[in-house]
Amino acid sequence: MGQDAFGARLAAATAARGPLCVGIDPHAALLGAWGLDDTVAGLESFARTAVEALADTVAVLKPQSAFFERFGSRGVAVLERVIADAQQAGALVLVDAKRGDIGSTMAAYADAYLGDGSPLAGDAVTVSPFLGFGSLRPAVDLALATGRGVFVLALTSNPEGAAVQHARAADDRRVAQVIADEAAAVNAGAAPLGSVGLVVGATVGRTGVDLTAVNGPLLAPGLGAQGATVDDLRVVFGDDLSAVLPTTSREVLGAGPGVSALRDAARRQIDGLRAVIG
Numbered sequence: 001m002g003q004d005a006f007g008a009r010l011a012a013a014t015a016a017r018g019p020l021c022v023g024i025d026p027h028a029a030l031l032g033a034w035g036l037d038d039t040v041a042g043l044e045s046f047a048r049t050a051v052e053a054l055a056d057t058v059a060v061l062k063p064q065s066a067f068f069e070r071f072g073s074r075g076v077a078v079l080e081r082v083i084a085d086a087q088q089a090g091a092l093v094l095v096d097a098k099r100g101d102i103g104s105t106m107a108a109y110a111d112a113y114l115g116d117g118s119p120l121a122g123d124a125v126t127v128s129p130f131l132g133f134g135s136l137r138p139a140v141d142l143a144l145a146t147g148r149g150v151f152v153l154a155l156t157s158n159p160e161g162a163a164v165q166h167a168r169a170a171d172d173r174r175v176a177q178v179i180a181d182e183a184a185a186v187n188a189g190a191a192p193l194g195s196v197g198l199v200v201g202a203t204v205g206r207t208g209v210d211l212t213a214v215n216g217p218l219l220a221p222g223l224g225a226q227g228a229t230v231d232d233l234r235v236v237f238g239d240d241l242s243a244v245l246p247t248t249s250r251e252v253l254g255a256g257p258g259v260s261a262l263r264d265a266a267r268r269q270i271d272g273l274r275a276v277i278g
Protein backbone atom coordinates (compact mmCIF):
# COMPACT_ATOMS: atom_id res chain seq x y z
CA MET A 1 0.00 0.00 0.00
CA GLY A 2 1.26 3.50 -0.81
CA GLN A 3 1.85 6.23 1.72
CA ASP A 4 -0.88 8.64 2.85
CA ALA A 5 -1.49 11.83 0.89
CA PHE A 6 1.18 14.49 1.30
CA GLY A 7 -1.28 17.05 2.67
CA ALA A 8 -2.24 14.69 5.47
CA ARG A 9 1.37 13.77 6.21
CA LEU A 10 2.34 17.43 6.31
CA ALA A 11 -0.51 18.33 8.65
CA ALA A 12 0.57 15.52 11.00
CA ALA A 13 4.22 16.58 10.85
CA THR A 14 3.55 20.24 11.66
CA ALA A 15 1.14 19.28 14.45
CA ALA A 16 3.87 17.14 16.00
CA ARG A 17 6.93 19.29 15.36
CA GLY A 18 5.61 22.81 14.80
CA PRO A 19 4.99 24.90 11.68
CA LEU A 20 8.52 25.34 10.35
CA CYS A 21 10.45 24.35 7.27
CA VAL A 22 14.19 24.95 7.29
CA GLY A 23 16.06 25.32 4.03
CA ILE A 24 19.39 23.60 3.54
CA ASP A 25 21.14 26.20 1.38
CA PRO A 26 24.90 25.65 1.42
CA HIS A 27 25.89 29.10 0.08
CA ALA A 28 29.62 29.52 -0.52
CA ALA A 29 29.56 32.25 2.14
CA LEU A 30 27.96 29.91 4.68
CA LEU A 31 30.49 27.17 3.94
CA GLY A 32 33.16 29.76 4.70
CA ALA A 33 31.42 30.89 7.88
CA TRP A 34 31.29 27.29 9.06
CA GLY A 35 35.05 26.92 8.39
CA LEU A 36 34.48 24.66 5.40
CA ASP A 37 36.01 24.78 1.94
CA ASP A 38 33.85 25.65 -1.05
CA THR A 39 34.28 22.11 -2.38
CA VAL A 40 32.16 19.00 -2.58
CA ALA A 41 33.79 17.81 0.67
CA GLY A 42 32.74 21.06 2.34
CA LEU A 43 29.25 20.70 0.90
CA GLU A 44 28.98 17.16 2.22
CA SER A 45 30.13 18.13 5.70
CA PHE A 46 27.68 21.07 5.79
CA ALA A 47 24.79 18.92 4.62
CA ARG A 48 25.49 16.11 7.08
CA THR A 49 25.66 18.56 9.98
CA ALA A 50 22.43 20.29 8.96
CA VAL A 51 20.61 16.95 8.68
CA GLU A 52 22.02 15.70 11.98
CA ALA A 53 20.94 18.88 13.76
CA LEU A 54 17.56 19.45 12.18
CA ALA A 55 16.00 16.32 10.69
CA ASP A 56 14.78 14.98 14.03
CA THR A 57 13.48 18.39 15.11
CA VAL A 58 11.75 20.29 12.29
CA ALA A 59 8.72 19.15 10.32
CA VAL A 60 10.15 19.86 6.88
CA LEU A 61 13.64 20.29 5.44
CA LYS A 62 14.03 22.01 2.09
CA PRO A 63 17.36 21.35 0.39
CA GLN A 64 17.86 23.92 -2.37
CA SER A 65 19.06 21.97 -5.40
CA ALA A 66 21.12 24.81 -6.94
CA PHE A 67 23.68 24.74 -4.14
CA PHE A 68 24.24 21.03 -4.79
CA GLU A 69 24.14 21.28 -8.61
CA ARG A 70 27.02 23.81 -8.37
CA PHE A 71 29.28 20.82 -7.77
CA GLY A 72 27.96 18.69 -10.64
CA SER A 73 27.11 15.04 -10.27
CA ARG A 74 29.03 14.68 -6.99
CA GLY A 75 26.98 17.53 -5.53
CA VAL A 76 23.77 15.93 -6.73
CA ALA A 77 24.88 12.70 -5.05
CA VAL A 78 25.14 14.68 -1.80
CA LEU A 79 21.59 15.97 -2.36
CA GLU A 80 20.40 12.40 -2.78
CA ARG A 81 22.00 11.49 0.56
CA VAL A 82 20.40 14.51 2.23
CA ILE A 83 16.96 13.43 1.00
CA ALA A 84 17.39 9.85 2.20
CA ASP A 85 19.00 10.71 5.54
CA ALA A 86 16.52 13.45 6.41
CA GLN A 87 13.56 11.19 5.68
CA GLN A 88 15.20 8.42 7.70
CA ALA A 89 15.43 10.82 10.67
CA GLY A 90 11.74 11.64 10.40
CA ALA A 91 11.61 14.95 8.50
CA LEU A 92 9.55 15.49 5.40
CA VAL A 93 11.74 16.65 2.52
CA LEU A 94 10.72 19.36 0.09
CA VAL A 95 13.22 19.37 -2.75
CA ASP A 96 13.55 22.97 -3.89
CA ALA A 97 14.24 22.52 -7.60
CA LYS A 98 11.64 24.95 -9.04
CA ARG A 99 11.09 22.89 -12.15
CA GLY A 100 8.70 23.89 -14.94
CA ASP A 101 8.52 22.92 -18.63
CA ILE A 102 6.13 21.86 -21.36
CA GLY A 103 3.96 18.98 -20.20
CA SER A 104 5.80 16.17 -21.99
CA THR A 105 9.12 17.24 -20.44
CA MET A 106 7.44 17.98 -17.13
CA ALA A 107 6.53 14.30 -16.99
CA ALA A 108 10.24 13.46 -16.89
CA TYR A 109 10.86 16.01 -14.12
CA ALA A 110 7.94 14.46 -12.29
CA ASP A 111 9.54 11.01 -12.56
CA ALA A 112 12.76 12.46 -11.14
CA TYR A 113 11.29 14.37 -8.20
CA LEU A 114 8.03 12.58 -7.45
CA GLY A 115 8.47 9.02 -8.69
CA ASP A 116 8.66 6.06 -6.33
CA GLY A 117 12.22 4.75 -6.27
CA SER A 118 13.83 7.88 -7.73
CA PRO A 119 16.87 8.97 -5.67
CA LEU A 120 15.90 12.64 -6.10
CA ALA A 121 12.33 12.19 -4.92
CA GLY A 122 11.59 13.54 -1.48
CA ASP A 123 8.09 14.19 -0.22
CA ALA A 124 7.42 17.24 -2.40
CA VAL A 125 9.06 19.51 -4.95
CA THR A 126 8.79 23.18 -5.83
CA VAL A 127 7.51 23.85 -9.36
CA SER A 128 7.12 26.92 -11.57
CA PRO A 129 3.74 27.50 -13.26
CA PHE A 130 4.88 30.17 -15.69
CA LEU A 131 4.54 27.85 -18.69
CA GLY A 132 0.88 27.63 -17.69
CA PHE A 133 -0.54 25.80 -14.68
CA GLY A 134 -1.77 23.03 -17.00
CA SER A 135 1.81 22.23 -17.99
CA LEU A 136 2.32 21.02 -14.41
CA ARG A 137 -0.39 18.36 -14.73
CA PRO A 138 2.05 15.41 -14.98
CA ALA A 139 3.69 16.53 -11.74
CA VAL A 140 0.37 17.08 -9.98
CA ASP A 141 -0.90 13.68 -11.13
CA LEU A 142 2.22 11.78 -10.08
CA ALA A 143 2.34 13.61 -6.75
CA LEU A 144 -1.25 12.63 -5.98
CA ALA A 145 -0.61 9.04 -7.11
CA THR A 146 2.48 8.59 -4.92
CA GLY A 147 1.47 10.46 -1.77
CA ARG A 148 3.78 13.35 -2.59
CA GLY A 149 3.17 17.07 -3.03
CA VAL A 150 4.06 20.04 -5.20
CA PHE A 151 4.53 23.66 -4.14
CA VAL A 152 3.65 25.99 -7.00
CA LEU A 153 5.25 29.43 -7.15
CA ALA A 154 2.46 32.03 -6.85
CA LEU A 155 3.67 35.20 -5.11
CA THR A 156 7.41 34.87 -4.76
CA SER A 157 9.40 36.68 -2.10
CA ASN A 158 11.71 38.55 -4.46
CA PRO A 159 10.87 42.13 -5.46
CA GLU A 160 10.93 41.30 -9.20
CA GLY A 161 8.13 38.74 -8.88
CA ALA A 162 5.26 41.21 -8.70
CA ALA A 163 5.73 42.47 -12.28
CA VAL A 164 4.68 39.05 -13.56
CA GLN A 165 2.56 37.69 -10.71
CA HIS A 166 0.39 40.79 -10.19
CA ALA A 167 -0.19 41.22 -13.93
CA ARG A 168 -3.71 40.71 -15.26
CA ALA A 169 -4.39 37.51 -17.18
CA ALA A 170 -6.68 37.45 -20.23
CA ASP A 171 -9.77 37.14 -18.03
CA ASP A 172 -8.64 40.06 -15.86
CA ARG A 173 -7.72 37.94 -12.84
CA ARG A 174 -4.23 38.49 -11.53
CA VAL A 175 -1.74 35.80 -12.63
CA ALA A 176 -1.22 34.78 -9.00
CA GLN A 177 -4.99 34.51 -8.55
CA VAL A 178 -5.21 32.17 -11.55
CA ILE A 179 -2.54 29.98 -9.98
CA ALA A 180 -4.32 30.02 -6.62
CA ASP A 181 -7.64 29.13 -8.25
CA GLU A 182 -6.07 26.25 -10.18
CA ALA A 183 -4.53 24.88 -6.99
CA ALA A 184 -7.88 25.24 -5.22
CA ALA A 185 -9.58 23.21 -7.95
CA VAL A 186 -7.14 20.31 -7.47
CA ASN A 187 -7.34 20.48 -3.67
CA ALA A 188 -11.12 20.76 -3.44
CA GLY A 189 -12.55 18.30 -0.93
CA ALA A 190 -9.19 17.06 0.39
CA ALA A 191 -8.97 16.80 4.16
CA PRO A 192 -7.26 17.92 6.27
CA LEU A 193 -5.25 19.65 3.52
CA GLY A 194 -4.68 19.14 -0.19
CA SER A 195 -1.29 18.16 -1.60
CA VAL A 196 -0.87 21.07 -4.02
CA GLY A 197 0.73 23.89 -2.09
CA LEU A 198 1.55 27.42 -3.09
CA VAL A 199 4.66 29.51 -2.48
CA VAL A 200 3.70 32.91 -1.09
CA GLY A 201 6.51 35.02 0.27
CA ALA A 202 6.26 36.47 3.77
CA THR A 203 7.64 39.64 2.19
CA VAL A 204 4.82 40.34 -0.29
CA GLY A 205 2.53 42.40 1.94
CA ARG A 206 -1.14 42.81 1.11
CA THR A 207 -1.66 41.76 -2.52
CA GLY A 208 -5.42 41.37 -2.85
CA VAL A 209 -4.92 37.79 -4.10
CA ASP A 210 -7.55 35.63 -2.40
CA LEU A 211 -6.00 32.48 -0.96
CA THR A 212 -8.95 31.42 1.18
CA ALA A 213 -10.10 28.59 -1.13
CA VAL A 214 -6.67 27.04 -1.77
CA ASN A 215 -7.08 24.26 0.83
CA GLY A 216 -3.39 23.45 0.52
CA PRO A 217 -0.18 24.35 2.33
CA LEU A 218 1.17 27.87 1.88
CA LEU A 219 4.96 27.87 1.97
CA ALA A 220 6.15 31.27 3.15
CA PRO A 221 9.82 32.08 2.49
CA GLY A 222 11.38 35.39 3.38
CA LEU A 223 11.70 35.32 7.18
CA GLY A 224 15.05 36.52 8.44
CA ALA A 225 17.62 37.26 5.75
CA GLN A 226 15.04 38.65 3.30
CA GLY A 227 13.63 40.95 5.97
CA ALA A 228 10.21 39.52 6.83
CA THR A 229 9.18 38.91 10.44
CA VAL A 230 6.61 36.66 12.06
CA ASP A 231 4.27 39.67 12.30
CA ASP A 232 4.32 40.00 8.51
CA LEU A 233 2.57 36.64 8.22
CA ARG A 234 -0.70 38.20 9.39
CA VAL A 235 -0.35 41.01 6.89
CA VAL A 236 0.11 38.55 4.02
CA PHE A 237 -2.24 35.76 5.08
CA GLY A 238 -4.78 37.41 7.40
CA ASP A 239 -6.03 35.78 10.57
CA ASP A 240 -6.19 32.15 9.46
CA LEU A 241 -2.60 30.98 9.45
CA SER A 242 -3.42 27.30 9.88
CA ALA A 243 -2.10 26.31 6.44
CA VAL A 244 0.96 28.56 6.49
CA LEU A 245 4.36 26.87 6.57
CA PRO A 246 7.08 29.47 7.06
CA THR A 247 10.48 28.51 5.70
CA THR A 248 13.82 30.03 6.48
CA SER A 249 17.34 29.06 5.55
CA ARG A 250 20.06 31.54 6.53
CA GLU A 251 18.30 32.60 9.75
CA VAL A 252 18.82 29.10 11.14
CA LEU A 253 21.93 27.99 9.22
CA GLY A 254 23.79 31.09 10.38
CA ALA A 255 23.82 29.60 13.88
CA GLY A 256 26.07 26.72 12.70
CA PRO A 257 28.29 24.82 12.57
CA GLY A 258 27.50 23.54 16.07
CA VAL A 259 24.77 20.90 16.08
CA SER A 260 23.14 22.10 19.27
CA ALA A 261 23.34 25.76 18.24
CA LEU A 262 21.58 24.89 14.98
CA ARG A 263 18.93 22.90 16.81
CA ASP A 264 18.41 25.72 19.31
CA ALA A 265 18.05 28.25 16.50
CA ALA A 266 15.38 26.08 14.88
CA ARG A 267 13.59 25.64 18.21
CA ARG A 268 13.54 29.40 18.77
CA GLN A 269 11.91 29.84 15.36
CA ILE A 270 9.37 27.12 16.10
CA ASP A 271 8.47 28.69 19.46
CA GLY A 272 7.99 32.10 17.84
CA LEU A 273 5.84 30.63 15.08
CA ARG A 274 3.75 28.46 17.39
CA ALA A 275 2.81 31.61 19.29
CA VAL A 276 1.34 33.07 16.10
CA ILE A 277 0.24 30.06 14.03
CA GLY A 278 -0.60 27.61 16.83
Ligand SMILES: O=C(O)c1cc(=O)[nH]c(=O)n1[C@@H]1O[C@H](COP(=O)(O)O)[C@@H](O)[C@H]1O
Pocket residue numbers: 023025064096126155156157158199200201221222223224225226247248249250251
Ligand atom coordinates in the same frame (compact mmCIF):
# COMPACT_ATOMS: atom_id res chain seq x y z
O1 LIG B 1 10.50 28.20 -3.34
C1 LIG B 1 11.21 28.71 -2.47
O2 LIG B 1 11.60 28.05 -1.51
C2 LIG B 1 11.45 30.16 -2.52
C3 LIG B 1 10.47 30.92 -3.14
C4 LIG B 1 10.51 32.31 -3.00
O3 LIG B 1 9.60 33.01 -3.43
N1 LIG B 1 11.53 32.87 -2.33
C5 LIG B 1 12.54 32.14 -1.76
O4 LIG B 1 13.41 32.72 -1.12
N2 LIG B 1 12.55 30.77 -1.92
C6 LIG B 1 13.68 29.97 -1.42
O5 LIG B 1 13.71 30.04 -0.01
C7 LIG B 1 15.05 30.12 0.47
C8 LIG B 1 15.18 31.41 1.27
O6 LIG B 1 16.40 31.43 1.94
P1 LIG B 1 16.70 32.50 3.10
O7 LIG B 1 16.46 33.85 2.52
O8 LIG B 1 18.13 32.24 3.45
O9 LIG B 1 15.77 32.17 4.25
C9 LIG B 1 15.94 30.04 -0.75
O10 LIG B 1 16.31 28.68 -0.92
C10 LIG B 1 15.06 30.45 -1.91
O11 LIG B 1 15.41 29.81 -3.11
